[in-house]
Amino acid sequence: MSKTIAVIPGDGIGPEIMTATLRVLDALDCGLEYDFAEAGMIALDKHGDLLPKDTLDKIARHKVALKGPLTTPIGGGFTSINVTLRRHFDLYANVRPAISFPGTKSRYDNIDIITVRENTEGAYLAEGQTVSEDGEVAQSIIRNTRKGSTRIVRYAFEMAVKKGRKKVTAVHKANIMKTSSGLFLNVAREIAKEYPQIEFNEMIVDNTCMQLVMKPEQFDVIVTTNLFGDILSDLCAGLVGGLGLAPGDNIGEHAAIFEAVHGSAPDIAGKGIANPCALLLAAADMLDHLGMVEKGTKLRQAIRDTMTNDRDSVTPDLGGKGSTESFGEAIARRVKG
Ligand code: NAI
Ligand code: MG
Numbered sequence: 001m002s003k004t005i006a007v008i009p010g011d012g013i014g015p016e017i018m019t020a021t022l023r024v025l026d027a028l029d030c031g032l033e034y035d036f037a038e039a040g041m042i043a044l045d046k047h048g049d050l051l052p053k054d055t056l057d058k059i060a061r062h063k064v065a066l067k068g069p070l071t072t073p074i075g076g077g078f079t080s081i082n083v084t085l086r087r088h089f090d091l092y093a094n095v096r097p098a099i100s101f102p103g104t105k106s107r108y109d110n111i112d113i114i115t116v117r118e119n120t121e122g123a124y125l126a127e128g129q130t131v132s133e134d135g136e137v138a139q140s141i142i143r144n145t146r147k148g149s150t151r152i153v154r155y156a157f158e159m160a161v162k163k164g165r166k167k168v169t170a171v172h173k174a175n176i177m178k179t180s181s182g183l184f185l186n187v188a189r190e191i192a193k194e195y196p197q198i199e200f201n202e203m204i205v206d207n208t209c210m211q212l213v214m215k216p217e218q219f220d221v222i223v224t225t226n227l228f229g230d231i232l233s234d235l236c237a238g239l240v241g242g243l244g245l246a247p248g249d250n251i252g253e254h255a256a257i258f259e260a261v262h263g264s265a266p267d268i269a270g271k272g273i274a275n276p277c278a279l280l281l282a283a284a285d286m287l288d289h290l291g292m293v294e295k296g297t298k299l300r301q302a303i304r305d306t307m308t309n310d311r312d313s314v315t316p317d318l319g320g321k322g323s324t325e326s327f328g329e330a331i332a333r334r335v336k337g
Contacts, residue, residue: 010068117229
């Protein structure tokens, strides 16, 4: 049975890494059909709209999208397209795996951490940000809800069970932010009781930063609120060698958008040297999400094997002399085998 997904190639290096990714998905033979949609600068130029309604309709219809990076023009009052997409589809879970790969500049080789970040509330509310008339006092609010905390913590535990993970760490600052972080922590403790097979622990966010840098192998799944998750997931990406290997999954009840964490990389766009792996790893997560877990695992293994054995084909950011195309082709050959 074939499944159709929305495909948004995006701006800058987006079309290059998307072409490589789709070639690999075709080689994997997972029966996917692609419904191409436009967003970002390319859509602004063609249709006068950064995020055309047709693109939103396609995501809503297919419920799953694979998305390249989008450039939000600076100035002109444009809101980030990524933030708009997240709000429009209520993509409350931002899932960011950080896994060690061979042949990177990372100082660790045994990291496998998934950060599950709440994506819709916490400290990132659009409303409630005020500055006093004299400009002397600025304030913003942090709002966590029981509903928001419950759904993100439950997502983390359900994901842990499904993926056979052993431990969930709830990261908080409830010792100081007693109400907002306290609510999140209480909900995490309650829900943890429903999953006795998963080890649960809690950790204060500043200590977590230190522990991640000193002893990252103690972490498995991290669940946390919006601001802490934003920071900690970038820290984790840094632990495994940076942006070229960091996928970001945005999951909601009614839609899911899979993308690379990095942006459109205008400095290398059109040169054919962008690393396609972050988008490929997002595609592997998408295959898991679509119930094709074996295919997702095979794709991750092919990336790993290529990085170990096909050093000539890998892109310059990983120390190779290859191109987006040669890297993609080498991975495609391995998933076929
Ligand atoms: P960036 O992630 O595009 O680039 C940062 C640095 O990493 C650059 O030196 C770039 O060459 C390198 N890099 C990024 N991806 C790479 C890859 N796959 N292979 C090899 N090198 C890679 O961040 P920057 O420059 O801050 O943002 C550029 C544009 O991207 C901005 O317009 C921003 O709004 C947008 N952006 C979009 C995102 C999205 O759609 N999810 C996320 C982040 C930024
Ligand atoms: Mg961030």
